[in-house]
Every structure is written in structure tokens, then in C-alpha cells.
Amino acid sequence: MAELREVQITEEKPLLPGQTPEVAKTHSVETPYGSVTFTVYGTPKPKRPAILTYHDVGLNYKSCFQPLFQFADMQEIIQNFVRVHVDAPGMEEGAPVFPLGYQYPSLDQLADMIPCILQYLNFSTIIGIGVGAGAYVLSRYALTHPDTVEGLVLINIDPNAKGWMDWAAHKLTGLTSSISEMILGHLFSQEELSGNSELIQKYRNIIAHAPNLDNIELYWNSYNNRRDLNFVRGGDTTLKCPVMLVVGDQAPHEDAVMADSGGQPQLTQPGKLTEAFKYFLQGMGYMASSCMTRLSRSRTASLTSAASIDGNRSRSRTLSQSSESGTLSSGPPGHTMEVSC
Ligand code: BEZ
Helix, strand or coil, X not given: CCEEEEEEEECCCCCCCCCCCCEEEEEEEEECCEEEEEEEECCCCCCCXXXXXXXXXXXXXXXXXXXXXXXXXXXXXXXXXXXXXXXXXXXXXXXXXXXXXXXXXXHHHHHHHHHHHHHHHXXXXXXXXXXXXXXXXXXXXXXXXXXXXXXXXXXXXXXXXXXXXXXXXXXXXXXXXXXXXXXXXXXXXXXXXXXXXXXXXXXXXXXXXXXXXXXXXXXXXXXXXXCCCCCCCCCCCCECCCEEEXXXXXXXXXXXXXXXXXXXXXXXXXXXXXXXXXHHHHHCCCCCHHHCCHHHXXXXXXXXXXXXXXXXXXXXXXXXXXXXXXXXXXXXXXXXXXXXX
């Protein structure tokens, strides 16, 4: 496994008085499926997993996760963890366009690249945070390497392969829409897109004018060709780690996904997500309750409803936690937490 490039940058985040700048370091490693780039923030903390993120289609680690990781309340959490932000191949800033005929990795192969990253960094365990396609990649990784995943935050995951109806709809849309509009329709609801807020304008502009749009289309195709993760209630294929399942209230494809997902809660609701993440980490024994905000302490006390992800769930508007094993988890009780933002 050969390291290709290493770039050292000082992050742009404004510093609080007395704070020293955290250095972000970008690396690339060779894997059996090509090179992958990732950026490391912070330093490894003894006896703690790394937080590893994987972004959705049309985005890179910065456009997907910067608003969440730079959210003020998130700082008290992330200062306790080293973060590894993976860019899917060809999505990193300044990525050259792949040559015509380049065989882009499948989502399963993207998952198979992760051990090369962890081996290179000498990290043994992670807490994964993935959005959309990235949530699928991290779930696949967790299924094949369960001992290395301590927890998963899955935002807007669709664990199923496209059925023929989805394919027909996809083909029809493809006749009248550009790739960038199709990807925007994957990321945001029609309501959000027609509202054309500043956020939508920003992301429309980023995607439509991306110099690597051809690469983005390849990641999009891999996403659309994903196979089922095969999560079946009571079945063999289950995630063994605690899972925080996040669904957006905005719904671009309500029926297709396991929940009313959609929208990008990590962009639009960083506060809610931070609070839920803090609670999730606390459940894993990583955040002292004294660090929690007053709001999340009171919510913690009122968590009662059962939740699973197969549609037969009862769900509180903001937070609920499984009191039985849900479809995504076969671990001890209370391992699946569902958040709707
Ligand atoms: C981080 O602190 O982990 C981070 C900073 C900027 C962008 C993404 C993540």
C-alpha cells in the first residue's frame, strides 16, 4: 500500500480565544480499487475510536460535513476524537476527471477501501457517520468488519437495490433532467428545490458547475447499481454495533427509502443532530452526562418509544430509542436510536 500525496493545511475555522489551530492533513492511499483520499483532523485519542465520515453523491467531505463539524456545540464533542473524512474517489477538491471507460468502484468496493485507510493510519476502530450513499458504504463496511465499528450514524440511508419501478422512474427522469438536477432531486425534496433557498442555490451551483461532474456521475451510477444490504428483521444480516438512524423531514423519495428521509439534516439541522449525536455517544460511554446540554438531558429522561426501521415503528418527532432489537441491530437492547430532523 503506497502513500501517494500528503498535503498539510491549516483549517479555516475561526478560533475561540486561547484555542490553537487544529491541523488538517490530507492523504491518499492506493487500494486494490484505485486511490482514495481522506483528510484527518485532530490527533488520535488513546482508547477512543476515530470518527470516520463518508459523504453522499454530489458532495465531498467538506460540502457534506463542514456545517456540522464547524457547528459551535459540536466542538465539545469532536475535540475528544480524531476525525477521518473520506472523499469518494474523484470527489476530492481538484480531482482530475477520470479517463473515458474508467471502471468506477461499486459501493461494495468503496467499502473495501476503508481497511486500507485504517491500516495506513494505524487506527483500529471507528464510529462512522455516513449520508445517503456514504451511509450505505459504511453499513456495508460494518457488515464485513463488525469488530472495527463501535457505532454508526446513518443519515438518509436506503439499504435496498433499485427495483424495476425505481429504474423506470429513473430512466424517465433521465430523459428530461440533467445529471445535476437528478442528483439534487436525490439530496433535497421537491419542496426544498422549488423553494430555492440560499442553501439550495448554493448546492445547485456547486453541483451544476463542478469541474468533476463526470466523476460525480460515476459515483451516482454506482449508487444506483447498489445491491440490497439485505437487512431483514430477525435475519442473519444485521449490524452488531449501536446505530443512530437519522431521517430528514423533507422527503425526495418517501416510499423508496426505509423512512421519510430526505433533505440534508447535517446541513439544515446541525443543532438537533449534534444533540442527538452527543446522546448517542453518551450511550456508548464516551460523553459524560455533565457535558450534555440542559435540553438533551431533559430529552434523555423522556425517551420511551420503541423504534425499528422496517416501517412498523412508533417514532417520536425528534428522538426515539429502540428497547428491542431493531432491523439494523442485533446487539443488546437500546442499540438503535432513531432521529427525525
Ligand atoms: C472537522 O473538524 O472534523 C472538520 C472541519 C472542517 C470540515 C469538516 C470537518
